[in-house]
Amino acid sequence: MLFKTKNRLSQDGILAAADLGSNSFHMIVAHLVDGNLQVIDRLRETVRLRAGLDRQDNLAIEAQQRALECLTRFAQRLGNIPPQNIRIVGTNTLRSAKNASDFLSHAQDILGHPIQIISGIEEARLIYLGVAHSLAEQGRRRLVIDIGGGSTEIIIGEHFTPILMESLSLGCVSLTLEYCDNGKITEKRLKKANLAARLELESIAHLFTHHGWDHAVGASGTARSIAKILKAQGWTNGSITLSALKQLRTLFLDTGAIDNIQLDGLSEDRRPVLIGGFIILEAIFEALGLEEITVSDGAVREGLIYDLAGKIAHEDIRENTINHLIDKCRVQTQHAYNVEATTEIIFNQVAESWGLRHDSFLSLLKWAARIHEIGLAIAHNDYHKHGAYLAKNSDLAGFSQQEQQFLALLIQTHRQKLRPEAFATLPGKWIQPAMCLSIILRLAVILQRSHATNALPELEIIAKQEELLVIFPDNWLADHALTFADLQKEIKLLKTASYQLTIRQGNDTD
Secondary structure, three states, X not given: OOOOOOOOOOOOXXXXXXXXXXXXXXXXXXXXXXXXXEEEEEEEEEOOOHHHEOOOOOEOHXXXXXXXXXXXXXXXXXXXXXXXXXXEEEOHHHHHOOOHHHHHHHHHHHHOOOOEEOOHHHHHHHXXXXXXXXXXXXXXXXXXXXXXOOOEEEEEEEOOEEEEEEEEOOOHHHHHHHHOOXXXXXXXXXXXXXXXXXXXXXXXXXXXXXXXXXXXXXEHHHHHHHXXXXXXXXXXXXXXXXXXXXXXXXXXXXXXXXXXXXXXXXXXXXHHHHXXXXXXXXXXXXXXXXXXXXXXXXXXXXXXXXXXXXXXXXXOXXXXXXXXXHHHOOOOHHHHHHHHHHHHHHHHHHHHHHOOOOHHHHHHHHHHHHOOOHHHHOOOOOHHHHHHHHHHHOOOXXXXXXXXXXXXXXXXXXXXXXXXXXXXXXXXXXXXXXXXXXHHHHHHXXXXXXXXXXXXXXXXXXXXXXXXXXXXXXXOOOOOHHHHHHHHHHHHHHHOOOOEEEEEEOOOOO
């Protein structure tokens, strides 16, 4: 499966979330009782997926094998949890690996569950959600820093709402490999790595400092590991301070090599990538003028759990995201909602015959209907192509990359020729359903083309395989000549895609 479902679940049910990161794979299993997370189980394995990327950005077989072996163990823990209560995401390395689709196919077969690839900004949103729920509210504005294996997310937010989010191409694995590839630690190497990190941070530093914050928090492995080391050395009480980082820098230089680092509080699997994480953290302190940060236990997987719980309670952030996009692109909302309502009428009559009963299909169809005209914000000519580009490439909170691709395809194919090859980028089993959903949207747009406020007549719609029969009330088409002309044109367009559309009126005879 590719898309999550929305089945109802009581809030004290068991939920599971997995984060397939660039350095480690994490999974959390928990109860959510009265809004509080009660962890049942945590699993973590160092996979170092990022280290398996070659110069062409392909994942090496050995790295894939490590990851698949880990997921085999994860799958055993997920076995008794209802599929609708599980969410699994892939982050930076799976975003960038050119052969990620091959790996994902094997991984999803092992897990028996879809893996959603999320953007850096969506990752930042989930990180903030996880951190915000792990800290006392206190009504303060927070700066949250999460240094991962392949990317670093920096967020400013208040309460449970992120205000400013960035995802940078800086990761503890990638930076260690680039500047300490042979394991040696020298002043020259640290300076070069620090400069590279500072250059990446330069473009965002002013914006973040302009917004300001009351409290800075570090999340995930790098921050927690460094905080443990600093505390074990007696340099802090568990936080991370600028002065303690300077002492740690001196200590690293004294060791001279990654393999020589032996520190209380440092786990064996964190040591190979610690230098890269330290350099990024040091650069962030310098770029943002930080003196001290605390450390949170919350991260992406906790954010996933709370996000999943919101969907269960029908508080789906994707709904707000779509509405925000409508406002931003100044879509004619009444027309958009009319098209959406029409797609649902058609869907309900054909879903069984066309095999569209997967819960996510109706949601995605309705969202595509609501934003099918967003491309008009760019230009009228080829607005469906502009809209598809916006749907695919915008930062849409709550949506995975696969979901955005699906939305984009429905928008791209809702008018003009229906080209089956446009759907070839989807996994094989989703091509036929996507084409059927596109046809539903196309019909809804035709039926609502006049932008009239009058209700549509009652339609009888019968679907079988690649055939669709639409029966209108007596004489309705005669009174709506333009709609009839559009439908006649659509019959020809669908025929080129091997679909047969038949239009009848109630008084017609075979």
